[in-house]
Amino acid sequence: MTWDDMQPLLWTATQETFQMVGIATLVTLLLGLPLGVLLVLTDQGGPLRNRPVNKVVGAIVNVGRSLPFVILLVALIPFTRWVVGTTIGWQAATVPLAVGAIPFFARLVESAVRGVDRGLVEAIHAMGGSTWAVVRKALLPEALPALVSALTTTVIALVGYSAMAGTVGGGGLGNLAITYGYMRFETNFMIVIVIELILLVAVVQLLGDFAVRRLSHRGTSAGLLSRLRRA
Amino acid sequence: MITTKDLTKVYRSGDRQVTALDGVDLHVREGEVYGVVGTSGAGKSTLIRCVNMLERPSSGTVTVDGLDLTALAGNEHRAGRELREARRRIGMVFQHFNLLSSRTVQENVELPLEITGLDRHARRRKAAELLELVGLADKARSYPGQLSGGQKQRVGIARALAGDPKVLLSDEATSALDPETTRSVLRLLRDLNQQLGLTVLLITHEMDVIKSVCDSAALMRGGRVVESGTLTDLLADERSELARELFPLSEFGTGRPDGTVLEITFQGDTSGQPFVSQLARTYQIDVNILGAAVETIGGRMVGRMRVELSGSHQDNVVPIGYLREQGLQVDVLNGPNGLNGPNSLDGLTATNGAVA
Numbered sequence: 001m002t003w004d005d006m007q008p009l010l011w012t013a014t015q016e017t018f019q020m021v022g023i024a025t026l027v028t029l030l031l032g033l034p035l036g037v038l039l040v041l042t043d044q045g046g047p048l049r050n051r052p053v054n055k056v057v058g059a060i061v062n063v064g065r066s067l068p069f070v071i072l073l074v075a076l077i078p079f080t081r082w083v084v085g086t087t088i089g090w091q092a093a094t095v096p097l098a099v100g101a102i103p104f105f106a107r108l109v110e111s112a113v114r115g116v117d118r119g120l121v122e123a124i125h126a127m128g129g130s131t132w133a134v135v136r137k138a139l140l141p142e143a144l145p146a147l148v149s150a151l152t153t154t155v156i157a158l159v160g161y162s163a164m165a166g167t168v169g170g171g172g173l174g175n176l177a178i179t180y181g182y183m184r185f186e187t188n189f190m191i192v193i194v195i196e197l198i199l200l201v202a203v204v205q206l207l208g209d210f211a212v213r214r215l216s217h218r219g220t221s222a223g224l225l226s227r228l229r230r231a
Numbered sequence: 232m233i234t235t236k237d238l239t240k241v242y243r244s245g246d247r248q249v250t251a252l253d254g255v256d257l258h259v260r261e262g263e264v265y266g267v268v269g270t271s272g273a274g275k276s277t278l279i280r281c282v283n284m285l286e287r288p289s290s291g292t293v294t295v296d297g298l299d300l301t302a303l304a305g306n307e308h309r310a311g312r313e314l315r316e317a318r319r320r321i322g323m324v325f326q327h328f329n330l331l332s333s334r335t336v337q338e339n340v341e342l343p344l345e346i347t348g349l350d351r352h353a354r355r356r357k358a359a360e361l362l363e364l365v366g367l368a369d370k371a372r373s374y375p376g377q378l379s380g381g382q383k384q385r386v387g388i389a390r391a392l393a394g395d396p397k398v399l400l401s402d403e404a405t406s407a408l409d410p411e412t413t414r415s416v417l418r419l420l421r422d423l424n425q426q427l428g429l430t431v432l433l434i435t436h437e438m439d440v441i442k443s444v445c446d447s448a449a450l451m452r453g454g455r456v457v458e459s460g461t462l463t464d465l466l467a468d469e470r471s472e473l474a475r476e477l478f479p480l481s482e483f484g485t486g487r488p489d490g491t492v493l494e495i496t497f498q499g500d501t502s503g504q505p506f507v508s509q510l511a512r513t514y515q516i517d518v519n520i521l522g523a524a525v526e527t528i529g530g531r532m533v534g535r536m537r538v539e540l541s542g543s544h545q546d547n548v549v550p551i552g553y554l555r556e557q558g559l560q561v562d563v564l565n566g567p568n569g570l571n572g573p574n575s576l577d578g579l580t581a582t583n584g585a586v587a
Contacts, residue, residue: 047308123329126283127343127394128319131309137342141333215333 001186009176010196016090017172017200020165021158024097028154032102033147035061036109037135047121047131064103069161072100073168093170097161105154112146113139145216152208156201163197173197232398232430233259233282238291240277240454251277252288253454259447261397264424264431266441268473269451275434278451279402282432283321284314295321296397319347322391326403328383330375336386337362337371343393361389365419381412388419392427399423401433405440413437417444438476442528448473463498466533467560477528478535490539491547492521492564495554497534506557507538514550517541537564 035057040046042054067075073096077087080095120138129137140147166174173193181190240252251274259265267275280286282293284300285307292301295317304311310318330339340358349357362368365385375383384404391399401420405413421444423429435441441448441462449459450473458465458473465471466478497504511518523536540547544563554561 045308049308117329119325119327119329120331122285123323123325124342124346125285125310126318126321126323126400127346127390128310128315128317129346130315133346137345138331142331144333 001180001189006189006192009180010173010192013171013173013176013193014196017159017162017174020090020094020097020162020170020172021155023094024101024158024162025151025155027094027098028101028105028158029151031098032105032154033109035102035106037113037139039106039110040113040139041131041135047134061103061106064100065107067100069096069100069164070168072096073165073170088169088171090171093162093165093172097158097165100161101154101158104157105150108150108153109147112143112150115146116142145212148208148211148215152205152212155204155208159197159201159204232261232296233257233265233432234292234294235278235282236292236294238278238281238293239289240274240281240286241289250454252281252291255291255451255454255456257449257456257459259430259432261430262424262428263446264421264433264444266445266448267432267434267451267456268436268438268441268448269434270436273451274454275436275451276402277454279400279432279434282400283318283323284310319343319394320396320398322388322394322396322399324384324387324391324399324401324404326406328375328380328387328407330383330386330390332375334374335371336367336373336375336378339375339386340389340393343390347394357393358389361392362386364392364423365389379412380408381416384408384412384416385419388416388423392423392429397428397430399429399431401431403435404433406435406437413440414443420444441473442477442526462528463531466498466528467496478524478526478533487539489543490519490541491544492537492539493551493554494562494564495536495538496560496562497536497558499531500558504557506554506559507536509557510550510554513553516547516550 038048039054039057039061041048042050042057044051044054073093076096076099079099080092081087083095084091086092116139120142121134124134124138162170162172163174163177164170166172166176167178169175173196177190177193180186181193235255235257238252238255238257239250242249242251253274255274255278257265257267257278267278269275277286281288282295282300284293284303284305287307288301292299294300298317300314300317303314303317305314331342334342337355337358340361341354344354344357359368359371362371365388367382367385367389370378370382370386375386378386387404388399399420404420405416408416417440420431420433424431424444431444433440433445445462447459447461448465450457458471460468460471462477466474468474495506497506507518507520510516517540519539519541521537521539523534525532525534527533540550551561551563
């Protein structure tokens with residue numbers, strides 16, 4: 001295969017990977033973040049401490065995390081069909097991707113939020129703040145650098161998972177690597193795809209690290225941040 | 232302004248019980264600076280946290296500005312609306328400042344106002360005012376990480392004042408600071424107390440804090456208040472442990488056995504009188520000064536002097552009466568009617584031994 005043959009295939013597959021990872025990240029963020037915060041709040045000593053809820057949520061997260069992704073991919077087929085109406089293509093792959101990443105991210109969120117000084121929670125209580133104020137004014141803003149770092153790790157894991165999803169008809173770069181690189185013995189193409197994946201992961205990591213540095217540097221990006229917080 | 236009645240707090244873990252507060256009655260009057268002192272583990276931290284219900288007392292009541300906080304709904308981890316609103320009128324400063332590192336100084340001071348729902352302009356104006364008050368107007372845009380400990384505590388104080396509280400609780404606010412900074416933060420608390428009429432309840436393990444800012448003090452030990460009162464009253468009571476700690480006289484000499492040893496305490500107005508020379512002139516007696524100290528405690532001059540008059544107690548009844556008439560507090564440390572009492576020389580030596 002020449003570069004000209006590879007290019008359009010690569011382009012389409014890259015777009016698919018971006019879409020898969022993008023949507024899965026968004027869903028993970030929307031569901032994993034509250035779940036992680038809930039784990040901290042309902043824990044012993046948390047403002048909403050509730051042993052049953054904490055145990056149940058913790059158990060779900062643990063089961064979700066311990067299932068190998070390949071198994072999840074297959075086991076979720078009925079659910080995937082119900083959600084997106086199909087079981088092949090990149091759209092179908094986003095469902096197990098998100099489901100797999102949510103508990104993973106939730107645990108990372110939990111440990112990030114736990115890292116916030118308890119004194120700050122007490123300060124918010126002492127000034128008459130509610131649990132919601134504790135979350136919004138203290139826990140999330142103070143944990144923000146750690147949360148961004150957690151999100152970076154999650155996105156990188158999703159890129160890896162998305163390649164795996166490609167092997168079972170999920171589309172994207174993984175699918176391309178299997179169908180061309182492996183089944184058709186296009187070794188050169190395989191190498192190109194592997195390099196692209198490596199670059200992709202490296203770029204995500206760099207962006208994530210940059211954001212974390214900016215956020216914990218305290219000074220430069222504060223204007224935007226504080227506006228976001230009060231919005 | 233703050234009254235606790237028979238306050239107890241028992242921590243239970245499994246079948247073990249720890250009594251942190253054991254029937255504490257405290258009365259802080261409006262506009263005064265009240266210091267609670269004690270060693271760590273005495274229960275003072277639990278006490279101050281019970282005042283704004285960061286800890287729920289096991290029994291007893293806490294009344295702040297006429298409102299019984301123990302009656303308001305909520306537990307330690309989650310407060311009901313009424314309790315949250317009551318807390319907004321009670322400022323609190325912490326040993327480790329508890330500032331948000333992700334916010335600028337100004338945003339930290341605005342935080343309580345965001346919680347009350349004040350609009351942006353009013354918040355900004357109030358924060359600027361408060362930072363001016365604590366002397367940090369030029370640091371509004373800095374982050375807590377860029378400030379010294381003393382500056383951080385000033386931010387903490389400005390934040391605590393944002394809701395215009397009548398009461399300020401200070402939980403070991405100067406314990407993480409060096410002596411120089413401690414003095415300047417205490418001076419600020421004193422100024423705020425006088426300018427704003429703020430009632431301050433502070434806990435500390437340092438006697439110097441009590442000495443330099445408090446009007447009243449309480450000594451805690453084993454979850455109980457062992458002693459309490461205004462500094463003036465405490466210092467006038469020579470059995471007071473607090474007074475002895477605040478103003479130790481242990482190193483003074485005890486005089487000759489045939490003389491009469493007096494301990495004279497003078498405060499406020501009486502500290503200006505040249506009573507020793509008056510005494511010597513009026514009664515033609517010799518006065519031997521064994522030791523003396525003058526200090527400023529709670530903004531008042533307080534002095535103590537141990538003097539020896541020649542002759543027995545009976546010989547000196549008239550001069551002693553004269554000193555008492557001058558408004559001085561006179562304790563006779565030896566003499567025929569003090570031999571077995573708490574004022575006897577033996578008793579004194581024993582107490583001194585305990586203090587040393």
